[in-house]
Amino acid sequence: MLVLVVNAGSSSLKCQLIETDGKICLMKSLAERVGTEEATMSVSFSPDFSKQRFSMTNLTVAQCLAKLLDILVAEPDSPIRGLKDIEAIGNRIVAGGEYFSSSVIIDQNNIGDLKKCEELAPLHNPAADECILMMHEMLPHTPQVAVFDTAFHATMPPKAYMYPIPMRYYKDYHIRRYGAHGTSHRYAAQQAANLLDRPLSDLGLITCHLGNGASITAVNHGKSIDTSMGFTPLAGVMMGTRSGTIDPAIVSYIMRRDNVDYDEMDRILNKESGMLGIAGFSSDMRDILQAASDGDENAQLAVEMYIYRIQKKIGSYYAVMTRTDAVVMTAGIGENSAELRERIFAGLAHMGMILDKEKNQVIGDIGINRVVSIDDSPIKICVVTTDEEMRIARETDALVFVATMANPDFAKDYWPQESAND
DSSP: OEEEEEEEOSSOEEEEEEETTTTEEEEEEEEESTTSTTOEEEEEETTTOOOEEEEOTTOOHHHHHHHHHHHHHHOTTOSOSSGGGOOEEEEEESOOTTTOSSOEEOOTTTHHHHHHGGGGSTTTHHHHHHHHHHHHHHOTTSOEEEEETTGGGGGOOHHHHOOSSOHHHHHHHOOSOOOSOHHHHHHHHHHHHHHHTSOGGGOEEEEEEESSSEEEEEEETTEEEEESOOSSTTSSSOOSSOOOSOOTHHHHHHHHHHTOOHHHHHHHHHHSOHHHHHHSSOSOHHHHHHHHHTTOHHHHHHHHHHHHHHHHHHHHHHHHSSOOOEEEEEHHHHHHOHHHHHHHHHTTGGGTBOBOHHHHHOOOSTTOOEEOBOTTOSBEEEEOOOOHHHHHHHHHHHHHHHHHHHOTTHHHHSSOGGGTTO
8 A cells, every 4th residue: 555654743744655565665755944934845766765855935834745745746756646646644643632542544523633632732733634634635535544642652551641730630621641752662662572582562661762852651561651751742851942841830930030921931841942952052962962072061961961861761660660671762862872872871780771882883774773782681772763654654554454345435435525624
């Protein structure tokens, strides 16, 4: 099945065209700085994936997706000749709330609930919903699937997902821990099990998705039992521009002292904090590590704070797991920064997580999963290249296949055009 995977952010759009039968990626695209005059989109096709760059000046995320579809039809190297060649669309949705505990085919029965989840991830869900509706207008009979970052964390017990605030806020507003990055954590856990040659159901894992956004999850016997992100993706460890968990009284204190309204405070915590807030010049870990190496004290502090918070979170999950067999590092920083891995695990060796410095330095080819702990480390350390898009494509394929087997004509009227914007 040929699946277009759509990963929409507040100011970015990442897409892949995947042939699920052979697990082959045929097209990759990335639009960055969406909504600005500097916005561009890179598009590349297999087999060499040479990038072509297109201007996306002042377009919305959904408009960038529409332009990508035009490019796919027009470019001679494109794997499709028309939009009808796309057999299904898989949409990455950050927050599914309590409405969605697994991936679903989007239709007139659940599009309303999907819209209700926008306030749980205001930087991501609204853009994703706009893309869904735009695609439905252009391809009304092409099935669309929503794959939720929060779904993997639906197995958390109440003691992990409930907050110690009045129960009425959970009952009335569904305020609880939902987590995020679930697709990545699930994929990383399974890949680690493959590396260790053991069933996932027999393992206790701590998976660390460390990119510009970061979260850590305790995975016990294949199920998420706790995760660092909370009601929204703002909670947890320090991130590129997000504060992570802080004393909640800080928020009201700053709002009173600086006469800041809610929207501005939300922007400060999501866009101006984290590594950027401490280093003062960038949220990119590569830039900050270089500046720290050059002697920049604020950059050095930012790196130390980042490492310390990750160590604390790994240690806390080690404490609540029945057993820990491995810690898994994934996403941009987790996969690619040998320096940060070494510094993180230097403070965890006493817990049995002992890094092999030589193995850790051998980054190898992109996409190579490996164990980087010493051979007799009580707890293994794995590095896994995350592939959220392939996971989304495969889940989309599975749901559409089952629906088609039950009703070969389901795509013709599964989501009437007139109900798309209800």
